[in-house]
Amino acid sequence: xxxxxxxxxxxxxxxxxxxxxxxxxxxxxxxxxxxxxxxxxxxxxxxxxxxxxxxxxxxxxxxxxxxxxxxxxxxxxxxxxxxxxxxxxxxxxxxxxxxxxxxxxxxxxxxxxxxxxxxxxxxxxxxxxxxxxxxxxxxxxxxxxxxxxxxxxxxxxxxxxxxxxxxxxxxxxxxxxxxxxxxxxxxxxxxxxxxxxxxxxxxxxxxxxxxxxxxxxxxxxxxxxxxxxxxxxxxxxxxxxxxxxxxxxxxxxxxxxxxxxxxxxxxxxxxxxxxxxxxxxxxxxxxxxxxxxxxxxxxxxxxxxxxxxxxxxxxxxxxxxxxxxxxxxxxxxxxxxxxxxxxxxxxxxxxxxxxxxxxxxxxxxxxxxx
Numbered sequence: 001x002x003x004x005x006x007x008x009x010x011x012x013x014x015x016x017x018x019x020x021x022x023x024x025x026x027x028x029x030x031x032x033x034x035x036x037x038x039x040x041x042x043x044x045x046x047x048x049x050x051x052x053x054x055x056x057x058x059x060x061x062x063x064x065x066x067x068x069x070x071x072x073x074x075x076x077x078x079x080x081x082x083x084x085x086x087x088x089x090x091x092x093x094x095x096x097x098x099x100x101x102x103x104x105x106x107x108x109x110x111x112x113x114x115x116x117x118x119x120x121x122x123x124x125x126x127x128x129x130x131x132x133x134x135x136x137x138x139x140x141x142x143x144x145x146x147x148x149x150x151x152x153x154x155x156x157x158x159x160x161x162x163x164x165x166x167x168x169x170x171x172x173x174x175x176x177x178x179x180x181x182x183x184x185x186x187x188x189x190x191x192x193x194x195x196x197x198x199x200x201x202x203x204x205x206x207x208x209x210x211x212x213x214x215x216x217x218x219x220x221x222x223x224x225x226x227x228x229x230x231x232x233x234x235x236x237x238x239x240x241x242x243x244x245x246x247x248x249x250x251x252x253x254x255x256x257x258x259x260x261x262x263x264x265x266x267x268x269x270x271x272x273x274x275x276x277x278x279x280x281x282x283x284x285x286x287x288x289x290x291x292x293x294x295x296x297x298x299x300x301x302x303x304x305x306x307x308x309x310x311x312x313x314x315x316x317x318x319x320x321x322x323x324x325x326x327x328x329x330x331x332x333x334x335x336x337x338x339x340x341x342x343x344x345x346x347x348x349x350x351x352x353x354x355x356x357x358x359x360x361x362x363x364x365x366x367x368x369x370x
Contacts, residue, residue, distance in 0.1 A: 129166075207238045278299070
């Protein structure tokens with residue numbers, strides 16, 4: 001089987017990892033990879049074409065914020081949609097293939113007449129499930145017709161988590177038999193420390209770039225309550241640099257990847273109470289490192305974290321519950337070790353690229369009759 005794989009950007013390394021697993025697990029398949037965003041917005045012409053969108057966004061965001069977000073605005077522009085249509089057509093004309101595989105849903109339909117399969121962590125209307133999700137939907141409203149058409153045309157849609165599957169059925173009216181939740185894997189960060197040799201700590205680890213969306217302010221508020229009963233507890237913040245002057249909080253910002261592995265080995269638990277999380281590979285990384293995870297009972301974490309078994313799920317904005325879950329773990333190293341062990345076993349059993357690829361390959365072959 002010959003597959004033309006179409007992606008936009010790095011997609012957090014997801015597309016590359018899955019296709020690497022595909023080539024190893026199904027060596028008879030021939031996969032052609034094409035990144036349709038490669039080189040985009042690196043020239044004046046692309047920037048000028050998106051200028052009307054910048055002006056439009058400035059009215060709601062303010063000119064300074066819009067200028068800082070110009071590339072993201074351009075990616076959502078009508079001119080970029082037209083560019084993608086042309087790129088897809090030219091790419092399909094150049095290659096021989098039996099089917100296409102598109103990563104995520106922000107594509108025009110490949111004009112091939114051949115089956116198209118989608119693998120995605122999200123869709124625009126999935127945002128209905130999140131607090132303030134209407135803001136994100138409004139941001140992508142110009143793309144909704146193209147996304148709907150792609151979804152309706154797909155032979156099968158593979159999702160990384162069940163809340164995305166639910167949204168496709170509920171908001172896009174996709175028949176349930178055309179939606180398959182196949183999960184995902186992750187790329188483990190190597191640590192120079194064996195976590196089994198590390199003394200139990202009272203460090204809570206947060207890793208994320210978008211402080212507000214990832215629930216950082218709620219975590220800091222909950223951590224202040226944890227410190228009332230656990231005065232030696234620490235909160236380590238990695239990936240972003242919020243301005244926090246609070247006892248026990250250490251803001252590291254962006255650090256080398258190997259340092260993230262070390263911090264996971266040193267922590268007692270991982271917490272990212274994200275308010276909008278398409279999937280969250282970092283949860284799997286933490287679980288693989290033997291950490292219990294505290295997350296919100298919202299979106300993808302409901303698939304990943306078994307409440308009371310591999311960590312805790314709490315409701316959005318319930319600071320009392322969030323603080324209580326963290327306090328249980330900080331105060332009990334044996335509980336952390338037990339939950340962390342179960343978390344690592346769950347990842348090894350259910351969340352690998354090999355498992356995901358096998359599920360997808362089998363389903364595609366059923367459709368293709370091969």
